[in-house]
Amino acid sequence: xxxxxxxxxxxxxxxxxxxxxxxxxxxxxxxxxxxxxxxxxxxxxxxxxxxxxxxxxxxxxxxxxxxxxxxxxxxxxxxxxxxxxxxxxxxxxxxxxxxxxxxxxxxxxxxxxxxxxxxxxxxxxxxxxxxxxxxxxxxxxxxxxxxxxxxxxxxxxxxxxxxxxxxxxxxxxxxxxxxxxxxxxxxxxxxxxxxxxxxxxxxxxxxxxxxxxxxxxxxxxxxxxxxxxxxxxxxxxxxxxxxxxxxxxxxxxxxxxxxxxxxxxxxxxxxxxxxxxxxxxxxxxxxxxxxxxxxxxxxxxxxxxxxxxxxxxxxxxxxxxxxxxxxxxxxxxxxxxxxxxxxxxxxxxxxxxxxxxxxxxxxxxxxxxxxxxxxxxxxxxxxxxxxxxxxxxxxxxxxxxxx
Amino acid sequence: xxxxxxxxxxxxxxxxxxxxxxxxxxxxxxxxxxxxxxxxxxxxxxxxxxxxxxxxxxxxxxxxxxxxxxxxxxxxxxxxxxxxxxxxxxxxxxxxxxxxxxxxxxxxxxxxxxxxxxxxxxxxxxxxxxxxxxxxxxxxxxxxxxxxxxxxxxxxxxxxxxxxxxxxxxxxxxxxxxxxxxxxxxxxxxxxxxxxxxxxxxxxxxxxxxxxxxxxxxxxxxxxxxxxxxxxxxxxx
Ligand SMILES: Nc1ncnc2c1ncn2[C@@H]1O[C@H](COP(=O)(O)OP(=O)(O)OP(=O)(O)O)[C@@H](O)[C@H]1O
Ligand SMILES: [Mg+2]
Numbered sequence: 272x273x274x275x276x277x278x279x280x281x282x283x284x285x286x287x288x289x290x291x292x293x294x295x296x297x298x299x300x301x302x303x304x305x306x307x308x309x310x311x312x313x314x315x316x317x318x319x320x321x322x323x324x325x326x327x328x329x330x331x332x333x334x335x336x337x338x339x340x341x342x343x344x345x346x347x348x349x350x351x352x353x354x355x356x357x358x359x360x361x362x363x364x365x366x367x368x369x370x371x372x373x374x375x376x377x378x379x380x381x382x383x384x385x386x387x388x389x390x391x392x393x394x395x396x397x398x399x400x401x402x403x404x405x406x407x408x409x410x411x412x413x414x415x416x417x418x419x420x421x422x423x424x425x426x427x428x429x430x431x432x433x434x435x436x437x438x439x440x441x442x443x444x445x446x447x448x449x450x451x452x453x454x455x456x457x458x459x460x461x462x463x464x465x466x467x468x469x470x471x472x473x474x475x476x477x478x479x480x481x482x483x484x485x486x487x488x489x490x491x492x493x494x495x496x497x498x499x500x501x502x503x504x505x506x507x508x509x510x511x512x513x514x515x516x517x518x519x520x521x522x523x524x525x526x527x528x529x530x531x532x533x534x535x536x537x538x539x540x541x542x543x544x545x546x547x548x549x550x551x552x553x554x555x556x557x558x559x560x561x562x563x564x565x566x567x568x569x570x571x572x573x574x575x576x577x578x579x580x581x582x583x584x585x586x587x588x589x590x591x592x593x594x595x596x597x598x599x600x601x602x603x604x605x606x607x608x609x610x611x612x613x614x615x616x617x618x619x620x621x622x623x624x625x626x627x628x629x630x631x632x633x634x635x636x637x638x639x640x641x642x643x644x645x646x647x648x649x650x651x652x653x654x655x656x657x658x659x660x661x662x663x664x665x666x667x668x669x670x671x672x673x674x
Numbered sequence: 675x676x677x678x679x680x681x682x683x684x685x686x687x688x689x690x691x692x693x694x695x696x697x698x699x700x701x702x703x704x705x706x707x708x709x710x711x712x713x714x715x716x717x718x719x720x721x722x723x724x725x726x727x728x729x730x731x732x733x734x735x736x737x738x739x740x741x742x743x744x745x746x747x748x749x750x751x752x753x754x755x756x757x758x759x760x761x762x763x764x765x766x767x768x769x770x771x772x773x774x775x776x777x778x779x780x781x782x783x784x785x786x787x788x789x790x791x792x793x794x795x796x797x798x799x800x801x802x803x804x805x806x807x808x809x810x811x812x813x814x815x816x817x818x819x820x821x822x823x824x825x826x827x828x829x830x831x832x833x834x835x836x837x838x839x840x841x842x843x844x845x846x847x848x849x850x851x852x853x854x855x856x857x858x859x860x861x862x863x864x865x866x867x868x869x870x871x872x873x874x875x876x877x878x879x880x881x882x883x884x885x886x887x888x889x890x891x892x893x894x895x896x897x898x899x900x901x902x903x904x905x906x907x908x909x910x911x
Contacts, residue, residue: 276787283775565770572732572767573832574760575788576753669732672767 281586299595302544307603311634317533324526326400330491331498335515348486365495368395369487375441379429386471390478398493408433408457416474418456422467426458444484556659568671577664584660592652607634680706685738698724700895711866713886714876720892722876731755743839764833766843771829772817778828779813803831823854843875859885
């Protein structure tokens with residue numbers, strides 16, 4: 272097959288109807304560029320959501336006492352050897368934290384609120400949002416710190432501030448209520464107000480003392496690299512017989528569902544764009560074939576084989592697509608860098624924070640997505656050319672030349 | 675003894691027109707020998723184009739035998755016919771001979787690209803063909819930038835550059851004025867006499883007929899006259 276000739280013919284034919292082909296090229300560029308950029312936003316949203324879900328005191332994997340999720344109280348707790356370390360390779364482990372997390376009531380001079388009271392070892396909390404929150408005042412010093420840190424939104428609700436005292440009431444290990452006074456060491460500030468209103472932190476030793484038991488209600492583990500939650504879960508479940516080991520998808524089913532939906536959304540979005548584009552492409556190719564009936568007939572008459580005619584039309588479509596995909600991806604990546612710092616959605620973000628999102632949407636470029644878009648676009652380009660190519664090969668040279 | 679390039683025997687081609695068959699050709703028998711310049715004449719609808727197309731393997735007869743260069747065209751598949759046309763025949767049509775996006779030179783070269791001739795040999799032969807038709811200086815022009823007569827010359831260059839055993843031309847002068855027609859015919863005559871190219875044309879044009887050495891008159895799909903021009907006789911080899 273004279274491929275060089277066919278390549279030459281196809282390439283030149285693209286320059287034949289400059290305006291028509293330019294329009295089509297622009298449509299491909301806009302579609303591919305749009306898909307590329309949109310994908311990066313969906314990916315940004317997806318991983319942001321996963322990260323917040325994981326940072327939400329969840330971790331990738333969590334160990335709980337049976338029944339804790341239904342009735343989170345100090346009764347559903349477990350003991351942990353003082354020298355316990357998760358049995359996970361160092362490069363796979365980002366960190367872990369053992370905590371007590373129980374419901375409590377918090378009172379200022381003016382207001383009363385229900386909260387989650389969490390005893391932590393601050394040294395371990397680099398894995399959660401607590402690690403990189405901003406503080407007014409101070410963060411907790413160590414596991415024995417007997418002060419509390421509360422969220423800004425809660426401080427506003429309670430009309431209190433750093434240095435003031437609060438009273439917290441919670442249930443002890445014996446089932447009786449305990450009440451203790453705490454000084455506010457600091458007020459933390461995280462994006463979104465959801466967490467700020469719920470979580471109040473103190474040193475784990477302090478909380479163990481208050482509930483009168485040397486126990487924990489959860490161990491949260493954050494993995495590094497590409498998390499392999501499943502194998503870690505299996506290993507942990509073997510070690511902690513009698514306890515429940517859950518991954519973040521089980522703990523945050525909504526976020527996990529959204530995560531999967533985002534994967535699907537990328538496909539759906541791509542298919543819609545391509546679907547719309549394909550009609551334009553098929554239409555242009557058919558028009559191009561139909562206005563060249565005599566020429567194609569002549570080529571067949573002087574001895575070009577039918578297969579070569581098919582290849583010529585397919586090549587034309589492929590070139591157009593390749594050009595559009597290259598420019599389109601360039602445009603999309605350009606947009607991604609332009610929006611690299613993120614798009615501020617705070618005006619519309621009220622609802623989004625509930626879904627565990629930050630109010631700034633940062634695009635996230637994934638090479639695999641680019642390859643997918645480029646590859647599938649080329650496949651669509653070839654598919655779109657099949658019908659026009661068939662029309663071209665059906666041209667009877669005699670009839671074409673008689674016109 | 676001169677070699678037979680085309681042999682037709684009992685060639686019949688009918689078209690089914692509302693249940694009544696239309697006979698485009700009915701039992702045509704004739705032979706063309708190497709080096710002949712044949713003109714198919716006859717009124718409109720007499721079957722000239724049909725005969726040319728059957729010989730060129732562009733159309734198949736309903737009945738009868740056609741041999742070109744000793745090969746029975748009825749035995750060939752579509753792609754074998756394609757190859758036959760590519761390698762053994764040259765075609766000049768009334769119009770649309772050239773590809774608009776290629777230059778005159780490229781239009782002559784592409785037929786050799788289809789044949790798989792190497793690049794260097796290709797451009798050398800294409801240039802020689804254009805030169806023999808006197809349009810060397812136009813080699814970089816695209817068809818749209820050539821006159822009708824120049825386009826037909828480029829088409830002839832394309833048709834002869836492969837050294838075909840047979841050059842088929844259907845109304846090659848239909849879009850040309852008499853001056854351009856005369857130039858074209860002189861070129862065809864020269865190709866025929868100097869290079870021995872076998873030519874079969876179909877035409878209405880008395881001028882074309884006058885240049886041909888042999889004139890076959892068709893009427894209603896049959897040959898009614900087959901005359902060798904007396905003036906041309908000595909040239910037949
Ligand atoms: N595709 C077709 N379908 C039906 N009839 C056809 C077809 N092609 C040719 N014919 C008929 O066959 C006959 C011969 O046609 P042909 O084209 O060979 O004539 P021609 O001698 O070349 O005429 P012209 O001088 O007008 O070119 C005519 O009656 C024509 O109507
Ligand atoms: Mg005709």
